[in-house]
Amino acid sequence: MGSLSSYFSLLTVLSVFAALFAIIYQGYLASLDLRSLTDILKNLNHLEFAVQVSKPRVAIGYGSCSDLYVKAVDFLNFTEALQRSLDQTTPFNVDDITTEDEFLQSFAYYFQRGAAAERFTGNKELFQKLVRLAKKHPVAEPRWALGGNAPVIGSRLAAEGAEVVLAAKMSSKLKTHLRPDVRLTGSLIEEDDIHLILEYKTGDRWGTLESPRANRYILHSDYHNPFITSLEEFEQALPNFNPHLFIVSGLQMMDNYEYEAGIREGRIMKVRHQIQAQSRETLVHFEMASFVELELLQQLLKNVIPFSDSLGMNEQELDNLGQVLQTGKISLVADCNPRVAASLDQARTVFRMLNDDFFRHRLEDPHRRMISRIHLHTLAYQAILVAKGSSWKHTKNAAAKASLTAHRHVCATSIVNPDASYRLLDDSFATSTQEGSRRIPFAVKDPVSCWDETITINEQHEVEVEICVAPVLICKVAKQTAGAGDNISGAGLILQI
Secondary structure, eight states: OHHHHHHHHHHHHHHHHHHHHHHHHHHHHHHHHHHHHHHHHHHHHHHHTTSOOOOOEEEEEOOOEEEEEEEHHHHSOOOHHHHHHHTSSSOOOOSEEOSHHHHHHHHHHHHTTTOOEEEEEOOHHHHHHHHHHHHTOSSSOOEEEEESHHHHHHHHHHHTTOEEEEEOOBOHHHHTTSOTTEEEOSOBOSSOOEEEEEEEOTTOEETTEEOSSOEEEEEEOOSSGGGTTTHHHHHHHHHHHOOSEEEEOOGGGGTTOOOOTTHHHHHHHHHHHHHHTSOTTSEEEEEOOOOOOHHHHHHHHHHTGGGOSEEEEEHHHHHHHHHHHHHSOOOOOOOSSOOHHHHHHHHHHHHHHHHHHHHHHTTTOTTOOOOOEEEEEOSSEEEEEEETTSSOOOHHHHHHHHHHHHHHHHHTOSSOOGGGEEOOSOSEEESOSSTTOOEEEOBTTBOSEEEEEEEEOSSSOEEEEEEEEEEOOEESSOSOOTTHHHHHHHHHHHTTO
């Protein structure tokens, strides 16, 4: 009996030591991880500040809005009826929201996939009701901010040292939120378009659903933005400004809007002519967005993208553009945390297909431009592909700056805190999903990995490119996700023009 008691006593002691060892070992690993993140931050900072900005001139369109942010899971009610609809075998999604049930089902579709989405509702009464409820919601923490791709990108560029001219109309109240050094070309209006931003964090639960990552769902019912009402006044300001960079954004506001025949096509053609009027020395960047209407995206592939040098997008938008180019179909949702190899393969495909079109038709239209830059921003990494010999500069530094800007925006801070961060990018990654592809080891002392390769466009043309991939020090507790892509794109561009 005594030996058995001694055995259990020894077992207890060993269990206590094992538990203590596990705690100490976990603390040791956490210490190593924090040291690694601190070193990565130091080296990313060095790359970011190694390049001086020489006050470039940037013209950016189009539109603006007033963003109303709310915490999604506190604002929305999860009902039994919604659960029954989600239990159906066919996944639900709708482009134009017409009822409250459609809105809730659409939100659920993207929330459980952690995917960013932006949707239009033609039901003004429903939208106004949601805005009224959101403004006074007791626990959803409503707040207002300057919104719209163009004002947000423009504000970021101005903050980084650019001279910015903005194509937007806004109220005098909203204008007070615009940086005073951003020159607004559009006239003042009485009421701003409003975007309802429903934000959620990683692990947020809504009924039976859980979000795999922090993101946002945007609902809007715009009036001004679908007609690009600032376009003509912007045109008057451009000739004397002579921008180094011309940015086109906000065109997703034309998605699913009911226009009279020919109106939308006419507005897009005016955008095309405005781009074509720019000097060949002016670089043109097109900022992608959450497009859901195939016809609109096809019009942009015909009238805007062929006249652009650069494209900026997230993983959802890259997948969508690739699917449209390859299959002629819209992609509703993609992997919210894609592997580097898969994303780079998609980027190469988009680069190849768009530039195949350029080489085949450039003699017919001298205004066409080769896509010489693609910037992909994801939760875990920034990837920038640039054609060698193009006008884009400092790709490695731009990837580092974009990475740090992602953390600063999402954490709503000017200082990157390693203790408030984590890294998802693996210790090594493949450059392609193709068998035998090269693997790139991640180095703390040189965290932005860059390499050269050749992309075959068609039987007659090859393009030498540089690709840089930077890890993102992901914010542990996301404060804001809407506007992240715009800030990241602006930060990347400022070092490359």
